[in-house]
Amino acid sequence: MGSITAAADAVIETIDLSAYLSSDDPIVRKATADRLVQALHKQGGCGLVGHGLTLKAIHEALTRSKEFFDLPLDQKQTINHPEGILPHRGYSGVSREKIRVYTEDELQSMSGELGATAKKAMDWKEHYDIGSDYEPEHHNRWIDKALLPGFQPFMSDFITQLEQLHTNVLNAILLGLEVDPISADYFRGLHTHHNSGIRLLHYPSMRESEIDRTSTTWCPIHTDFTTFTFLIQDENQGLEIEDRTNKTPNTFVAANPSIPDRLWLTIGDFGEIWTNGYLPASRHRVVIPAPLPGSGTDMTSNRYSIPYFLNPRHDGILEPLGTGKPATMPRDRYKKMKVRDHIEFRMKYQYTDPTK
Ligand SMILES: O=C(O)CCC(=O)C(=O)O
């Protein structure tokens, strides 16, 4: 197990997108796109400010998320995530999802049957998955309107705002990667089908003296099976991103929440494969911070976060782009495969029987 060296700010860059979003000058836009791609090439992740989402919207999303999780358990269970993999919608109670800890080789090969004895961790969290209302195949599971007035329209609109942001960031990445226009159009087209969504996450507080830290975590080391992910978090520390520049394996840095409207952007498996490894998938985790010394309490903090998972269309084909900066990477590292197959492979190991 590596160590935590520093707050992420020292080693993982934060990119201000405002010039890219507001300028008509192609030189200014390209300069920001280059900085973004450079930061992602180095670390697989970066902070984002000047992204256009307002602090008000971010706060409201976190507040409404808290209101949702404050509902009695039996109410939340009326919109349980279905058994099986799809649709990926609805409520999952504490420890229903166990994110599998993958070895480097398994992640590289992306195929094959994993051993039944695979190590699993207890994830101390509850969450609620919501997709776009414009996605025709998988329907959202909304809580009774009378219990949370305004919740549904707010969340639907918030997802639409995040879709707009993902389009902007995707375009900036494609510009910075300097891929040819036909490849860029194809890649863009894979992300216009409203397959993305948010996950409201709540990590409940626990009594420090009762935590078995060898088997319980808020979320163990993993990569996301996305093109990329935006992470919105409250003021409580927990998220840590791997410092890929550190020679000691498994060195993570705290993605500190001190800038309230900063999002964290992490590249996922699909982003890595498509860019032929030029943008590596970010390994990250969420640790349970110990109670503050001298705080007089044995309870750890409660934490809320909202990832937005940018998903390509499920019938898309995963194949490394052979132009621009991705073409500078060694060839034949990634096998061609269907997006859906990779999602099924990853999710098979993620969900546990809800009755257990
Ligand atoms: O809670 C967070 O900050 C990160 C959650 C995460 O990595 C995930 O759900 O994939």
Ligand SMILES: [Fe+2]
């Ligand atoms: Fe993640």
